[in-house]
């Protein structure tokens with residue numbers, strides 16, 4: 001049985017389609033990522049799966065329970081960390097945790113082993129109000145609160161948005177440890193680089209799923225030759241490269257542009273001479289292996305099939 005089964009789920013807000021005919025299966029024990037930009041429909045799908053929103057169409061089950069018919073039973077079985085700050089800012093760290101435990105009819109002591117490793121980092125601040133914690137600590141507390149009733153399936157909606165790079169890495173390390181204990185986890189993120197931390201990912205855009213696979217299989221879908229290119233005038237460089245006859249796509253990735261070319265015949269020498277002809281200086285070009293972000297960018301810009 002799938003841990004999460006989503007069949008042809010759709011949801012609109014008035015005329016605005018937020019999720020359009022999505023089907024996905026998440027296996028027990030998977031750390032599964034929903035990757036997509038703002039507005040892709042991730043939060044809407046999460047709310048449907050944790051029984052906070054009714055779908056317009058389709059069917060979904062979590063841990064074998066129907067998200068509409070069995071919503072009461074299901075609420076005991078899922079842990080949910082919403083995207084926005086979900087804690088009580090005027091309650092202390094410990095009071096927040098005790099509150100969430102009580103709501104689910106349990107105690108901190110009963111399930112402490114599950115959160116121990118994460119909570120031990122918060123314990124020195126247990127009397128501090130949640131509103132006064134740093135972003136990374138708030139996120140750890142919210143995770144503890146989502147775990148305190150020992151859920152079967154964990155839903156984390158953009159847990160790392162607005163959190164610094166070190167805390168992001170720590171958070172993913174924690175998720176992997178929880179996952180190693182067998183906890184099925186669905187996590188959403190707008191950060192494409194986090195995809196590689198998941199067992200499988202679904203890439204979402206404008207309410208639809210563009211690709212579902214392991215991170216390495218998604219990366220393997222990128223078949224065009226790829227180059228990293230840099231020159232003195234980045235703005236003019238991107239402009240000129242996008243107009244070049246050999247260019248398939250060209251995007252800024254940190255200090256370099258990533259240039260995908262149409263055929264394997266195009267070499268870095270040809271690109272270099274084109275750029276010299278266009279008066280570029282300090283040119284650097286080298287072939288690179290595509291990463292998952294390159295594949296996602298390519299998927300996003302491909303024309304989508306119409307219904």
Ligand SMILES: Nc1ncnc2c1ncn2[C@@H]1O[C@H](COP(=O)(O)OP(=O)(O)OP(=O)(O)O)[C@@H](O)[C@H]1O
Nearest residue numbers: 013016017018036037038039040041042043044045
């Ligand atoms: N309550 C609402 N009323 C009207 N439109 C909404 C509502 N909530 C979301 N939408 C719209 O539905 C679409 C999907 O939004 P959703 O929040 O599910 O996406 P998301 O991927 O989670 O992005 P974000 O990170 O911005 O929340 C967007 O176009 C959004 O503007």
